[in-house]
Amino acid sequence: MKVYTFESPEKGQITYSDGKRRLWLASMVYPLVALSGIGLYMATGSEWSFLAPLVFIYGVSTLFDALFGLDTSNPPEEVVPQLEEERYYRWLTYLTIPIHYVVLFTLAIFVGTQSVSLLSVLALAITGGIYSGLGLVTAHELGHKKSRLERNLAKIVQAVPAYGHFCLEHNRGHHRDVATPEDPATSRMGESIYQFVRREIPGAFKRAWKIEQDRLERNGKNVWSMENEILQSYAITAVVQLALIASFGWVMVLFLAVHNFWAWWQLTSANYIEHYGLLRKKEASGRYERCQPYHSWNANHVFSNILLFHLERHSDHHAHPVRRYQCLRDFPDLPSLPTGYFGMFVAAYIPPLWYRIMDKRLMALPHVAGDLDNVNVQPGQLDKLLARYPRPAQPVEAPVQPPEAVAA
């Protein structure tokens, strides 16, 4: 195993080896689980087999999160520059891109050539959407980087789930506005995921389009040009999906419509759980306070993190967005989800269960201090929530956590 060393004048020699180095291969091959249903069907002939990838993502991964528990390892800051430069890690993200295309094409060819029931077509389309939604995890890791290569690769992979505006919207919109009422990709306390999705999908698209339009106008270009980075990615989607429709006919229209929607719904699900109710305060200048690790919900479960390029170490990611996945850290006293993302998605789909799990956790956070004034509340829900969580008799000033206190 590769060992990184650093000679520190104060601390002496620091050594580190990444215990998860080989485990990150799981993030690369994980999308292939989408094809397990087809494999089982070939072996057994039962169309129930198509449910296997869904059982894995929601059931098995949640069970394994409970079994394998939390990840206590963090790379020392002194070796992070070496770890960032290690090309092995970025090659894994590059190689994940063709896998997303293989998954989409295999499912589409199967649906287009095999005679299965309509319900099975829907199950395969939903499976494809969920696992193509993982393409946005790959795009997320690539799109946050500074190199032109990685940003272009992000455009190629976000074309699989037909979400060509993702990186622009996420990097320049969501990260700027996160944990504020203005962010369509931040959910509010008392807002169900079914309310959230109607705000999130159109709001995110409008924000991305405006950001790109402004950039192109500064360059003296029309927004309807091929320099529009959103349109570049959607052009790839159009070529791929029109070719599938031309090859396999109308069943592809149904398959791709469900596939695309479900991929977007995966992103909606992630956005919903990642910042629920969290609020950055406005400073006297009118700016929002700097995004701190406690403005994101973190999940430090080792199993689902190694399937998702560390996406669930979301607190460090938002505090330092360009940091590579292998370098993301956990910190004590973060807002923490009780299980990994897939288990939390299921909870989010049942709003009473979600509120039961999350509202108490939110109100108990140190920087919220039981005061709804420190929470991003859904308009119209404040009175109802105040009845359950009355303001403290003595207004409690949220403990001041100095900038970078936990993120330095």
Place this chain on the structure above:
Amino acid sequence: MSEGMGSTKMSCYQCPDCGYTYDEAKGDAHEGYPPGIKFVDLPDDFVCPDCAVRYKEDFVNLVGA
């Protein structure tokens, strides 16, 4: 008129989080800021083009040439 318009000195400004550097002499062609545009003349709502989590006023002046 901002003070930057009258000055011919070129400086570099760096994002304290991710290290993105705005070099006034080069501008930032991708973002639509041609060479010679002073940092002070960038829009007030300018955020770091790479990480988007640092505002214009957070940037550090690196070189006062």
